[in-house]
Amino acid sequence: AQKVTQAQTEISVVEKEDVTLDCVYETRDTTYYLFWYKQPPSGELVFLIRRNSFDEQNEISGRYSWNFQKSTSSFNFTITASQVVDSAVYFCALSEVGSSNTGKLIFGQGTTLQVKP
Protein backbone atom coordinates (compact mmCIF):
# COMPACT_ATOMS: atom_id res chain seq x y z
CA ALA A 1 0.00 0.00 0.00
CA GLN A 2 1.08 3.55 -0.55
CA LYS A 3 2.14 5.51 2.46
CA VAL A 4 4.03 8.69 3.23
CA THR A 5 5.63 9.24 6.61
CA GLN A 6 6.89 12.53 7.95
CA ALA A 7 8.24 11.54 11.32
CA GLN A 8 9.00 15.08 12.48
CA THR A 9 5.79 16.59 13.81
CA GLU A 10 7.26 19.95 14.75
CA ILE A 11 10.63 21.57 14.26
CA SER A 12 11.76 24.85 15.77
CA VAL A 13 14.88 26.67 14.58
CA VAL A 14 16.37 30.10 14.90
CA GLU A 15 16.56 32.28 11.83
CA LYS A 16 19.54 31.57 9.55
CA GLU A 17 19.84 27.97 10.68
CA ASP A 18 19.61 25.22 8.09
CA VAL A 19 16.80 22.72 8.56
CA THR A 20 15.95 19.41 6.91
CA LEU A 21 12.46 17.99 6.72
CA ASP A 22 12.33 14.23 6.31
CA CYS A 23 9.96 12.26 4.10
CA VAL A 24 9.86 8.50 3.70
CA TYR A 25 7.45 6.80 1.31
CA GLU A 26 6.18 3.33 0.51
CA THR A 27 4.91 2.17 -2.85
CA ARG A 28 4.92 -0.96 -4.95
CA ASP A 29 4.84 0.95 -8.20
CA THR A 30 7.97 1.58 -10.22
CA THR A 31 6.55 4.78 -11.66
CA TYR A 32 5.47 7.43 -9.21
CA TYR A 33 5.80 11.10 -8.40
CA LEU A 34 6.76 12.84 -5.19
CA PHE A 35 5.74 16.32 -4.17
CA TRP A 36 6.37 18.91 -1.49
CA TYR A 37 3.75 21.48 -0.56
CA LYS A 38 3.90 24.41 1.84
CA GLN A 39 0.89 25.44 3.91
CA PRO A 40 1.34 28.92 5.42
CA PRO A 41 -0.99 30.13 8.18
CA SER A 42 -3.46 31.33 5.54
CA GLY A 43 -4.25 27.67 4.86
CA GLU A 44 -3.77 27.38 1.13
CA LEU A 45 -1.32 24.72 -0.01
CA VAL A 46 1.45 26.00 -2.24
CA PHE A 47 3.18 23.63 -4.63
CA LEU A 48 6.97 23.56 -4.22
CA ILE A 49 8.35 20.69 -6.27
CA ARG A 50 7.54 17.51 -8.16
CA ARG A 51 9.99 14.69 -8.80
CA ASN A 52 9.38 11.52 -10.80
CA SER A 53 10.73 8.15 -9.75
CA PHE A 54 13.22 7.99 -12.61
CA ASP A 55 14.93 11.24 -11.79
CA GLU A 56 17.15 11.00 -8.75
CA GLN A 57 19.00 14.20 -9.37
CA ASN A 58 18.97 16.56 -6.45
CA GLU A 59 17.36 19.90 -7.07
CA ILE A 60 18.14 23.32 -5.74
CA SER A 61 15.92 26.36 -5.96
CA GLY A 62 17.31 29.33 -4.12
CA ARG A 63 17.45 28.43 -0.42
CA TYR A 64 15.48 25.24 -1.01
CA SER A 65 16.97 21.89 -1.96
CA TRP A 66 15.63 18.39 -2.27
CA ASN A 67 17.41 15.07 -1.92
CA PHE A 68 15.69 12.07 -3.53
CA GLN A 69 17.11 8.64 -2.72
CA LYS A 70 15.27 5.62 -4.06
CA SER A 71 17.52 3.26 -2.14
CA THR A 72 16.10 4.54 1.13
CA SER A 73 12.69 5.62 -0.24
CA SER A 74 13.28 9.14 0.98
CA PHE A 75 12.65 12.58 -0.44
CA ASN A 76 14.04 15.07 2.05
CA PHE A 77 13.71 18.83 1.89
CA THR A 78 16.33 21.25 3.17
CA ILE A 79 15.93 24.96 3.77
CA THR A 80 19.23 26.80 3.97
CA ALA A 81 19.53 29.95 6.05
CA SER A 82 15.94 29.75 7.23
CA GLN A 83 13.80 32.86 7.52
CA VAL A 84 10.73 33.69 9.58
CA VAL A 85 8.64 33.58 6.38
CA ASP A 86 9.50 29.89 6.07
CA SER A 87 7.32 29.17 9.09
CA ALA A 88 4.56 26.89 7.82
CA VAL A 89 3.38 23.32 7.68
CA TYR A 90 5.16 21.32 5.00
CA PHE A 91 3.63 18.27 3.39
CA CYS A 92 5.26 15.53 1.39
CA ALA A 93 2.98 13.63 -1.00
CA LEU A 94 3.07 10.63 -3.33
CA SER A 95 1.20 10.03 -6.57
CA GLU A 96 1.26 6.68 -8.30
CA VAL A 97 0.89 6.41 -12.04
CA GLY A 98 -1.11 3.32 -12.75
CA SER A 99 -3.64 2.41 -15.40
CA SER A 100 -6.25 4.61 -13.79
CA ASN A 101 -3.96 7.64 -13.59
CA THR A 102 -6.30 9.44 -11.25
CA GLY A 103 -3.70 11.87 -10.01
CA LYS A 104 -4.62 11.05 -6.43
CA LEU A 105 -2.16 12.32 -3.86
CA ILE A 106 -1.25 10.48 -0.67
CA PHE A 107 -0.09 12.99 1.91
CA GLY A 108 2.18 12.63 4.90
CA GLN A 109 1.09 14.00 8.25
CA GLY A 110 2.96 17.23 7.74
CA THR A 111 5.82 18.89 9.60
CA THR A 112 5.23 22.21 11.32
CA LEU A 113 8.29 24.40 10.99
CA GLN A 114 8.67 27.39 13.26
CA VAL A 115 11.49 29.79 12.51
CA LYS A 116 12.17 32.19 15.34
CA PRO A 117 13.80 35.58 14.80
Place this chain on the structure above:
Amino acid sequence: DGGITQSPKYLFRKEGQNVTLSCEQNLNHDAMYWYRQDPGQGLRLIYYSQIVNDFQKGDIAEGYSVSREKKESFPLTVTSAQKNPTAFYLCASSIVDSPGREQYFGPGTRLTVT
Protein backbone atom coordinates in the same frame (compact mmCIF):
# COMPACT_ATOMS: atom_id res chain seq x y z
CA ASP B 1 -6.15 35.97 -12.28
CA GLY B 2 -6.59 32.22 -12.58
CA GLY B 3 -7.18 30.27 -9.45
CA ILE B 4 -9.50 28.40 -7.15
CA THR B 5 -12.01 30.07 -4.90
CA GLN B 6 -13.70 28.51 -1.93
CA SER B 7 -16.45 30.15 -0.02
CA PRO B 8 -17.06 30.92 2.70
CA LYS B 9 -13.74 30.98 4.57
CA TYR B 10 -15.47 30.10 7.86
CA LEU B 11 -18.74 28.23 8.23
CA PHE B 12 -20.72 27.41 11.33
CA ARG B 13 -23.58 24.93 11.46
CA LYS B 14 -25.70 23.18 13.97
CA GLU B 15 -25.47 19.44 14.27
CA GLY B 16 -27.97 17.64 12.06
CA GLN B 17 -27.91 20.21 9.26
CA ASN B 18 -26.52 19.58 5.83
CA VAL B 19 -24.08 22.18 4.55
CA THR B 20 -22.64 22.79 1.09
CA LEU B 21 -19.11 24.07 0.52
CA SER B 22 -18.41 25.89 -2.70
CA CYS B 23 -15.40 25.36 -4.97
CA GLU B 24 -14.92 27.20 -8.25
CA GLN B 25 -11.90 27.21 -10.57
CA ASN B 26 -11.08 29.19 -13.69
CA LEU B 27 -7.92 27.29 -14.57
CA ASN B 28 -9.73 25.20 -17.19
CA HIS B 29 -8.73 22.06 -15.31
CA ASP B 30 -10.64 18.86 -15.90
CA ALA B 31 -9.89 17.25 -12.54
CA MET B 32 -11.08 18.50 -9.18
CA TYR B 33 -10.59 17.12 -5.68
CA TRP B 34 -11.89 17.57 -2.15
CA TYR B 35 -9.67 16.96 0.87
CA ARG B 36 -10.28 17.08 4.57
CA GLN B 37 -7.58 18.22 7.01
CA ASP B 38 -7.72 17.60 10.74
CA PRO B 39 -5.25 19.05 13.26
CA GLY B 40 -1.93 17.24 13.16
CA GLN B 41 -2.97 15.12 10.23
CA GLY B 42 -2.30 15.18 6.57
CA LEU B 43 -4.91 15.72 3.92
CA ARG B 44 -7.33 12.90 3.24
CA LEU B 45 -9.18 12.58 -0.04
CA ILE B 46 -12.97 12.74 0.12
CA TYR B 47 -14.07 12.77 -3.53
CA TYR B 48 -12.54 13.49 -6.89
CA SER B 49 -13.76 14.11 -10.39
CA GLN B 50 -11.83 13.85 -13.64
CA ILE B 51 -14.60 14.95 -15.97
CA VAL B 52 -17.96 16.67 -15.86
CA ASN B 53 -20.85 14.51 -14.63
CA ASP B 54 -18.50 11.88 -13.21
CA PHE B 55 -16.87 11.54 -9.81
CA GLN B 56 -15.36 8.85 -7.58
CA LYS B 57 -15.16 8.26 -3.87
CA GLY B 58 -11.89 8.88 -2.15
CA ASP B 59 -10.69 7.38 1.10
CA ILE B 60 -13.23 8.99 3.43
CA ALA B 61 -16.39 9.58 1.37
CA GLU B 62 -18.92 8.44 3.96
CA GLY B 63 -21.22 11.27 5.01
CA TYR B 64 -20.30 13.47 2.04
CA SER B 65 -21.74 14.01 -1.42
CA VAL B 66 -20.62 15.95 -4.49
CA SER B 67 -21.81 16.99 -7.92
CA ARG B 68 -19.96 18.02 -11.06
CA GLU B 69 -22.44 19.64 -13.38
CA LYS B 70 -19.96 22.19 -14.70
CA LYS B 71 -16.27 21.99 -15.38
CA GLU B 72 -15.62 25.02 -13.17
CA SER B 73 -17.57 23.90 -10.12
CA PHE B 74 -17.32 21.00 -7.67
CA PRO B 75 -19.47 21.64 -4.58
CA LEU B 76 -19.20 19.39 -1.54
CA THR B 77 -22.16 18.67 0.73
CA VAL B 78 -21.43 17.61 4.28
CA THR B 79 -24.47 15.67 5.34
CA SER B 80 -25.83 15.01 8.80
CA ALA B 81 -24.55 11.45 8.40
CA GLN B 82 -20.96 12.65 8.72
CA LYS B 83 -20.14 11.84 12.33
CA ASN B 84 -17.34 14.31 12.86
CA PRO B 85 -17.71 17.11 10.30
CA THR B 86 -15.69 19.84 12.04
CA ALA B 87 -12.53 20.19 9.96
CA PHE B 88 -10.68 22.27 7.38
CA TYR B 89 -11.79 21.46 3.83
CA LEU B 90 -9.57 22.05 0.84
CA CYS B 91 -10.51 21.92 -2.82
CA ALA B 92 -7.94 21.34 -5.55
CA SER B 93 -7.77 21.01 -9.30
CA SER B 94 -5.36 19.71 -11.91
CA ILE B 95 -5.03 18.83 -15.56
CA VAL B 96 -5.53 15.20 -16.51
CA ASP B 97 -3.38 14.91 -19.61
CA SER B 98 -0.08 14.06 -18.01
CA PRO B 99 0.96 11.78 -15.16
CA GLY B 100 2.23 13.23 -11.94
CA ARG B 101 0.46 16.54 -12.46
CA GLU B 102 0.52 18.87 -9.49
CA GLN B 103 -2.68 19.96 -7.86
CA TYR B 104 -3.54 23.59 -7.25
CA PHE B 105 -5.36 24.33 -4.04
CA GLY B 106 -7.96 26.82 -2.93
CA PRO B 107 -7.76 28.78 0.34
CA GLY B 108 -9.97 26.29 2.19
CA THR B 109 -13.16 26.44 4.26
CA ARG B 110 -13.05 25.90 8.00
CA LEU B 111 -16.28 24.20 9.04
CA THR B 112 -17.38 24.11 12.66
CA VAL B 113 -20.39 22.05 13.65
CA THR B 114 -21.78 22.37 17.16
